[in-house]
Amino acid sequence: MQDNQKSNSTTDLQDEVAQLMVECLNLEVTANQILPEAPLYGDGLGLDSIDVLEVALVVSKRYGVQLRTDSTDNQHIFSSLRSLCDYIAAHRTL
Amino acid sequence: MPTLPLLAHPSPDSIVAHRSDGDVTRQQFLSEVHQLAALMPAGSHLLNLCSDRYRFSVGLAAAILAGKVSLLPPTQTPEVVRQIRIFAPDVFCLTDSDLCTVDLPHLRYPAMNASTPEEIDVPQIVTTQCIAVVFTSGSTGTPQPHPKTWGALVCSVQAEAQRLGVSHDCTLIGTVPPQHMYGFESTLLMAWCSGAALSHAQPFYPADICQALSAVPMPRMLVSSPLHLRAWLDAELPLPELAGVVSATAPMPEQLALDIETRCNAKLFEIYGSTETGQIATRRPTQGAAWHLFPGIRWLVEDERIYACGDHIDAPIAMNDRIEPVTDECFLLHGRLADLINIAGKRHSLTSLDHLLNSLSGVLDGAFYMPDESDLVTRLAAVVVAPGMQASTLLAALREHLDPVFLPRPLLLVDALPRNSTGKLPRAALQALFQARNHAIRWTIPADHPAFAGHFPGRPILPGVVLLDAALQFIAAAIGLALDRFEISSVKFTSPAGPGCILTIGHAISESGAIRFDITSGSRKIASGSIALRSAT
Numbered sequence: 001m002q003d004n005q006k007s008n009s010t011t012d013l014q015d016e017v018a019q020l021m022v023e024c025l026n027l028e029v030t031a032n033q034i035l036p037e038a039p040l041y042g043d044g045l046g047l048d049s050i051d052v053l054e055v056a057l058v059v060s061k062r063y064g065v066q067l068r069t070d071s072t073d074n075q076h077i078f079s080s081l082r083s084l085c086d087y088i089a090a091h092r093t094l
Numbered sequence: 095m096p097t098l099p100l101l102a103h104p105s106p107d108s109i110v111a112h113r114s115d116g117d118v119t120r121q122q123f124l125s126e127v128h129q130l131a132a133l134m135p136a137g138s139h140l141l142n143l144c145s146d147r148y149r150f151s152v153g154l155a156a157a158i159l160a161g162k163v164s165l166l167p168p169t170q171t172p173e174v175v176r177q178i179r180i181f182a183p184d185v186f187c188l189t190d191s192d193l194c195t196v197d198l199p200h201l202r203y204p205a206m207n208a209s210t211p212e213e214i215d216v217p218q219i220v221t222t223q224c225i226a227v228v229f230t231s232g233s234t235g236t237p238q239p240h241p242k243t244w245g246a247l248v249c250s251v252q253a254e255a256q257r258l259g260v261s262h263d264c265t266l267i268g269t270v271p272p273q274h275m276y277g278f279e280s281t282l283l284m285a286w287c288s289g290a291a292l293s294h295a296q297p298f299y300p301a302d303i304c305q306a307l308s309a310v311p312m313p314r315m316l317v318s319s320p321l322h323l324r325a326w327l328d329a330e331l332p333l334p335e336l337a338g339v340v341s342a343t344a345p346m347p348e349q350l351a352l353d354i355e356t357r358c359n360a361k362l363f364e365i366y367g368s369t370e371t372g373q374i375a376t377r378r379p380t381q382g383a384a385w386h387l388f389p390g391i392r393w394l395v396e397d398e399r400i401y402a403c404g405d406h407i408d409a410p411i412a413m414n415d416r417i418e419p420v421t422d423e424c425f426l427l428h429g430r431l432a433d434l435i436n437i438a439g440k441r442h443s444l445t446s447l448d449h450l451l452n453s454l455s456g457v458l459d460g461a462f463y464m465p466d467e468s469d470l471v472t473r474l475a476a477v478v479v480a481p482g483m484q485a486s487t488l489l490a491a492l493r494e495h496l497d498p499v500f501l502p503r504p505l506l507l508v509d510a511l512p513r514n515s516t517g518k519l520p521r522a523a524l525q526a527l528f529q530a531r532n533h534a535i536r537w538t539i540p541a542d543h544p545a546f547a548g549h550f551p552g553r554p555i556l557p558g559v560v561l562l563d564a565a566l567q568f569i570a571a572a573i574g575l576a577l578d579r580f581e582i583s584s585v586k587f588t589s590p591a592g593p594g595c596i597l598t599i600g601h602a603i604s605e606s607g608a609i610r611f612d613i614t615s616g617s618r619k620i621a622s623g624s625i626a627l628r629s630a631t
Contacts, residue, residue, distance in 0.1 A: 026503075029616055029617075030596050030616065033616055041498075042493065042498075043486075043490055043493070046489060046493075046498065046501060047498075048497075048498035048499055048501075049298070050321065050437075050438050050471055050499060053298070053299070053321065053322070053325050054325075056299050056300075056325070057300070057325050057328055057329060060300070060329055066299065066300065066301035066329070066331070067299045067301065068299055068301050068302055068305070069297070069298050069299060069302050
């Protein structure tokens with residue numbers, strides 16, 4: 001039961017963050033086409049550092065998380081939707 | 095031969111850099127420079143990829159002392175590295191990361207010993223020594239080398255330091271990398287030549303910038319770009335005290351300039367220059383639109399092209415911007431010449447991007463399109479004829495050659511480009527194509543659409559006729575015409591659409607008045623066709 005709740009809220013957050021990314025970056029895909037494990041950089045969604053800065057700003061407003069390069073590996077946080085959401089879930093204040 | 099000192103720092107105890115583990119004195123810096131120079135291999139060219147600005151500076155100084163040339167390409171894609179190796183077969187790469195995958199012989203940045211007690215003299219560098227070659231992406235696709243001599247670089251950054259009021263007790267913090275011309279000059283050489291200190295950091299996120307600023311003493315200057323500065327202000331964090339802000343890479347919007355000066359209580363300077371010329375002018379955007387040339391720099395107008403010359407510029411250099419001289423010293427900027435694009439400070443030529451696109455295997459025809467710039471960042475788009483190819487395959491091929499900022503968004507696969515009768519591709523036609531797409535209609539096929547009943551049991555597919563009818567109704571509404579004026583000339587169904595599928599219905603009206611439409615779902619093409627218009631009855 002507990003596990004179910006946890007996985008539900010994880011999925012909700014992933015859906016929500018995917019939707020935020022699609023909106024703030026004007027992406028050509030829909031939120032449900034962003035797979036949790038697919039890379040956001042390079043061959044996956046193809047985000048670059050300009051996008052990452054945009055997403056970081058939206059995430060800071062929505063969840064009260066200030067991303068930092070030195071706290072964890074920046075490349076790792078943005079390696080996939082799941083790792084970004086894990087970071088948000090662990091650090092959110094809103 | 096005339097020489098100029100490597101550093102303007104007056105005493106062995108002067109602070110050259112601030113690092114997270116403490117300050118670096120001139121003595122310690124010079125000691126580390128000599129240690130690294132002794133380790134350098136025989137090759138006379140290096141690619142300095144150190145991501146820590148201090149280590150980059152040690153690498154640069156060691157290379158200068160060892161008589162080696164630092165190569166500064168605009169990006170490090172596999173293709174650019176291959177071309178760098180053709181330019182300089184003896185090139186090696188200096189890296190401070192274990193994860194560096196650049197395909198060149200590596201020199202790992204070493205652990206350094208403490209400095210010896212004997213004072214190390216500041217090296218004098220011959221002004222004609224070529225210390226760096228900066229590359230631009232040429233219009234042919236081959237990076238174009240621009241050699242930089244020590245004397246010319248020093249001359250230009252000294253003028254900059256004077257304009258910006260950089261004093262010897264100042265610290266420079268940069269969000270821009272030292273590997274690009276702007277960061278090379280404004281975060282590193284300007285510190286060396288004015289006796290200021292540089293911060294090792296390369297802050298990226300707003301919180302990083304605040305932390306990097308707080309870590310160094312006042313007076314401190316932030317060297318950045320409109321993109322980073324806007325994100326930094328928007329984050330609404332408490333801003334550390336600043337002595338000045340420097341911006342380049344993209345035009346600074348006036349409102350952002352005002353906001354920065356008000357919130358930071360510091361002057362904002364904008365730098366103008368190019369990889370070819372180095373920096374040649376500054377302005378305070380809050381004090382007026384006009385730019386002020388550095389002393390000694392002049393314009394030369396010839397055959398409707400404008401050239402920069404004088405002072406540190408050896409031979410006149412044609413400018414890629416539309417420049418309107420106002421007085422001998424003042425000028426106005428009116429954007430770039432048509433072929434040149436600039437995305438977040440990275441430059442490319444449209445001609446060369448088109449050339450690259452058309453050289454990809456499977457591409458029959460294709461063109462990049464740069465929409466009118468509306469914000470700090472405007473993205474390229476591309477339209478491509480490549481039967482049987484996926485957009486993702488083409489993007490992966492482009493990524494081998496291009497910095498990610500130049501990858502098209504979207505890359506649109508079409509049956510034919512809107513070329514006119516002479517085979518030319520008017521910008522207006524591309525503009526119409528993408529505008530129609532931007533106004534594209536989105537329609538999510540309802541899961542309970544009645545047409546799914548019996549079509550087919552266990553594998554619901556929306557019948558083509560229903561799809562077509564929906565598309566026509568949307569297009570008719572969008573262009574304000576009655577549906578009975580439409581006559582379908584052709585239609586092609588490429589792949590099936592099922593329940594919940596999100597369709598994008600795009601259309602474009604050609605010069606002859608025919609309407610081309612396409613229906614896509616993500617990067618999958620569902621259907622396309624064309625419609626002729628009957629005259630109103």
